[in-house]
Amino acid sequence: MTGWSIPLADGGRQALAAGGRLSLELPAAERETLTDRLLADAYQQARQYKMRQPVWLAADGGLISNLKAWENTVLLASLRDDRFAAALEPEVAALVALLPEPPGGWSRLFAATAAALPLPEKRLIGLLRSILAKPELMLLDGRLLRYPDFVGNYWQPLLPQLQACTLILIHDAGGETPSGWTALSWPASLPESHENAAAA
Amino acid sequence: MAFGVIRALPQLSLEQVRRVLYKQVYFSGFEALTLIVIVAMAIGGIIVGQLHFTFGQSGEGALQMLALILLGELAPVLIAIIMIARSSSAMASELAAMKVNGEIRNLQRMGIDPAVYLVMPRVLGLMLSSLMLTIYLAFIAIVTGAVIVAGKSALVELVLLLANANVVLLLTCLLKSMVFGWAMASVACQRGLAAGSDFNDIPKAASAAVIRCLLVVFVLDGCFIAAKALL
Numbered sequence: 001m002t003g004w005s006i007p008l009a010d011g012g013r014q015a016l017a018a019g020g021r022l023s024l025e026l027p028a029a030e031r032e033t034l035t036d037r038l039l040a041d042a043y044q045q046a047r048q049y050k051m052r053q054p055v056w057l058a059a060d061g062g063l064i065s066n067l068k069a070w071e072n073t074v075l076l077a078s079l080r081d082d083r084f085a086a087a088l089e090p091e092v093a094a095l096v097a098l099l100p101e102p103p104g105g106w107s108r109l110f111a112a113t114a115a116a117l118p119l120p121e122k123r124l125i126g127l128l129r130s131i132l133a134k135p136e137l138m139l140l141d142g143r144l145l146r147y148p149d150f151v152g153n154y155w156q157p158l159l160p161q162l163q164a165c166t167l168i169l170i171h172d173a174g175g176e177t178p179s180g181w182t183a184l185s186w187p188a189s190l191p192e193s194h195e196n197a198a199a200a
Numbered sequence: 201m202a203f204g205v206i207r208a209l210p211q212l213s214l215e216q217v218r219r220v221l222y223k224q225v226y227f228s229g230f231e232a233l234t235l236i237v238i239v240a241m242a243i244g245g246i247i248v249g250q251l252h253f254t255f256g257q258s259g260e261g262a263l264q265m266l267a268l269i270l271l272g273e274l275a276p277v278l279i280a281i282i283m284i285a286r287s288s289s290a291m292a293s294e295l296a297a298m299k300v301n302g303e304i305r306n307l308q309r310m311g312i313d314p315a316v317y318l319v320m321p322r323v324l325g326l327m328l329s330s331l332m333l334t335i336y337l338a339f340i341a342i343v344t345g346a347v348i349v350a351g352k353s354a355l356v357e358l359v360l361l362l363a364n365a366n367v368v369l370l371l372t373c374l375l376k377s378m379v380f381g382w383a384m385a386s387v388a389c390q391r392g393l394a395a396g397s398d399f400n401d402i403p404k405a406a407s408a409a410v411i412r413c414l415l416v417v418f419v420l421d422g423c424f425i426a427a428k429a430l431l
Contacts, residue, residue: 036309043311053311062306066294071219076310078216079317085215 004054004137004166005045006038016137020166023142023181028172035139035170042137053080054137059144061126065115069125072114077132088132095128098157123147124154131161138162142171145178205386208313208320217321224325228287229332235282236333237340243274244341245348252349259349263357264364266345267338271369275338276377277421279330280384284413287329288388291322292409295392296402304393314393323385330381331374338373376424383420384413 004016026034042054063072074085102109109121130138145151169181177183211217251262298304304314346354391409395401
């Protein structure tokens with residue numbers, strides 16, 4: 001297997017195309033558990049097939065509140081690839097050059113403690129952190145794309161950086177699927193995996 | 201959890217993990233220095249003063265007894281009590297707050313093992329801080345005692361004391377301080393990460409960490425005393 005796959009309820013797997021955009025509908029009551037399950041499965045696959053580890057982008061950015069915004073930004077890339085934070089500065093500079101400057105400037109934003117940041121900036125830092133990790137698979141909370149300021153200011157300008165990354169948007173049943181995304185629901189509408197088809 | 205630290209040690213090669221360690225040493229070790237200096241001067245002055253001026257012990261004898269009391273028992277235990285009050289409670293409440301806010305889950309969802317990123321550097325940081333502060337406390341208390349009993353000849357008294365130093369006692373003292381640091385941090389991290397999702401769990405974790413750390417330190421100290429008696 002060369003691509004990513006997501007688990008089906010019966011244990012089969014559905015391979016994902018590289019760079020695909022999936023919108024996965026999960027039952028609200030099991031959303032958190034199933035998200036954990038999807039991620040655990042993706043990490044296992046990453047280890048098994050020696051692929052880059054996936055990333056998770058939470059609706060609130062998923063930052064560590066007692067770290068500075070800069071420390072949050074470089075945390076994942078630095079830990080995964082054993083890179084020094086200073087070496088990531090040019091990459092961050094290239095990314096923020098694509099974005100509108102926040103009030104007070106970038107230095108104010110990156111020097112602030114995550115707990116002190118307003119929610120839109122927390123989401124931005126979460127997104128920058130995810131992109132810096134150079135993922136091949138990214139799972140993101142579907143609520144993120146319901147915030148027009150996030151989508152307009154940060155998501156759209158930075159989306160080209162994720163061209164080669166498979167994205168899975170996770171949202172509750174009944175949520176709208178954005179245009180250009182393939183809608184799936186858990187687990188009934190997932191097409192039968194190659195493995196299941198072969199077994200049949 | 202306490203032994204997971206050894207398994208996670210190779211991850212210290214990562215800059216972000218080392219940063220957590222440095223922060224822990226700064227908070228638990230460096231920021232506590234002023235308090236330790238004051239306590240050490242008071243301890244050295246009080247013990248030597250009592251032995252020399254009240255009980256008529258000679259200056260050299262009083263200083264030797266001070267060193268024996270400090271290295272044998274008082275320095276590591278006192279540092280442990282100060283660190284429990286300052287650092288263990290803070291560590292437990294910090295981790296409990298992270299748990300309540302869902303940050304531990306976020307770390308796990310990013311594939312970051314909390315045992316590697318949060319626990320190991322804290323345990324190691326507290327061990328190092330405990331070791332350093334014990335050395336500081338003993339040193340400053342003995343110097344203070346020497347100045348009180350010998351005045352300008354304090355250096356001569358210190359050289360004499362050093363010449364008669366009990367290396368085994370010194371090494372046991374350092375080992376004890378490191379074991380206490382390891383135990384305190386492990387208990388504090390365990391209590392912090394055991395918090396639920398209620399904000400009331402944060403003060404509960406801090407309080408439970410303080411009580412359990414005290415119990416663990418006294419039990420471990422009892423074990424050291426028993427081992428010393430048996431050997």
